[in-house]
Structures are given as structure tokens and as C-alpha cells.
Amino acid sequence: MAKLTLVYGMRLLPSDDIAEVEEGVVKLKNGLEAHVTLHILEASTRDDIEKQLRRSVEAFFDLYPEI
Numbered sequence: 001m002a003k004l005t006l007v008y009g010m011r012l013l014p015s016d017d018i019a020e021v022e023e024g025v026v027k028l029k030n031g032l033e034a035h036v037t038l039h040i041l042e043a044s045t046r047d048d049i050e051k052q053l054r055r056s057v058e059a060f061f062d063l064y065p066e067i
Contacts, residue, residue, distance in 0.1 A: 004067065007036055015042050 007026055024036035041052040061067070 001067070009038075 007024075009024070018040070021038050021040060024038055026034040026036060028034060039056060041049050041056065043049045043052060
């Protein structure tokens with residue numbers, strides 16, 4: 001299997017300030033682009049955000065059982 005790279009980013013903003021979230025773009029060496037879906041986690045506490053993030057990461061890797 002090829003060496004893999006997980007592309008991710010995080011930013012914490014007040015929920016009321018967000019109007020829209022679009023996808024991120026990764027430019028590949030071969031000239032093509034890969035698109036990254038951005039996700040929103042909303043909660044009142046750090047603990048709740050971390051729990052949601054852990055569930056989201058686990059669900060992501062469930063999509064790729066071969067790795």
C-alpha cells in the first residue's frame with residue numbers, strides 16, 4: 001500500500017458568525033485537484049466538541065477498512 005497523507009484543518013469560530021462552509025481544494029502534483037469536504041461540529045463545551053470529533057474521525061476510517 002502507498003504511503004498515505006491525511007489532510008485536515010481546524011478553526012474554532014462562534015457559531016453565529018458562520019454563514020457558509022465550502023469544500024477545501026488540494027492541488028495534486030499531476031495537475032489535478034482533490035476536494036476535501038469540511039465538517040462542522042457545534043457544542044457548548046470543549047469536551048463535547050472533542051467527543052464529536054473523535055466519533056467523526058472513527059466514522060471516517062470506517063469508510064476505509066483496508067487501511
